[in-house]
Amino acid sequence: GDSVTQMEGPVTLSEEAFLTINCTYTATGYPSLFWYVQYPGEGLQLLLKATKADDKGSNKGFEATYRKETTSFHLEKGSVQVSDSAVYFCALRDSNYQLIWGAGTKLIIKP
């Protein structure tokens, strides 16, 4: 079945550092891909999405590009802030519109 694999955390960075969180997927067909973020004590929020190959999703300085050839959707940000500390989830939506999730990556940003 479809699956999502993302890098294990925690990822610890200093403020203003460059961020990459890797995400790869296995799927039949061409799923839509998502990044969700969960801030402490809050619900999951959609961060960005891409619906077809080569699409780039972007929001709040974060970007991810749908790479069909490498089945990847890595999350990047050029300069992280303390407020970006959260757990980030990569997910795909399968042909039944069901979200298949990665295990999440905890990001810790130190001032």
Add this chain to the structure above:
Amino acid sequence: EAGVVQSPRYKIIEKKQPVAFWCNPISGHNTLYWYRQNLGQGPELLIRYENEEAVDDSQLPKDRFSAERLKGVDSTLKIQPAELGDSAVYLCASSLELDNEQFFGPGTRLTVL
């Protein structure tokens, strides 16, 4: 606009006791989801409703779990009896339609002792 509301936020019970979780989706959202999230893992879908109809409950352990969505609005998820392995965060989400963005509530953290 109010988001997805869930209650309670936290629940501690002893094994074999019953427990219920309540969810009020965003107004006008036809699709409602219940997920279970174990520690260090992503959410797993338990059941999905289209209005008041359960259209995907293949992952719901039907021997002890039940759910309902009366009048296609609020929903309740019940566990009876609870087991130690049921300790998790139970998330409710809603979307306007099946292929629209899902909005999540803050979840109910269940601890079974």
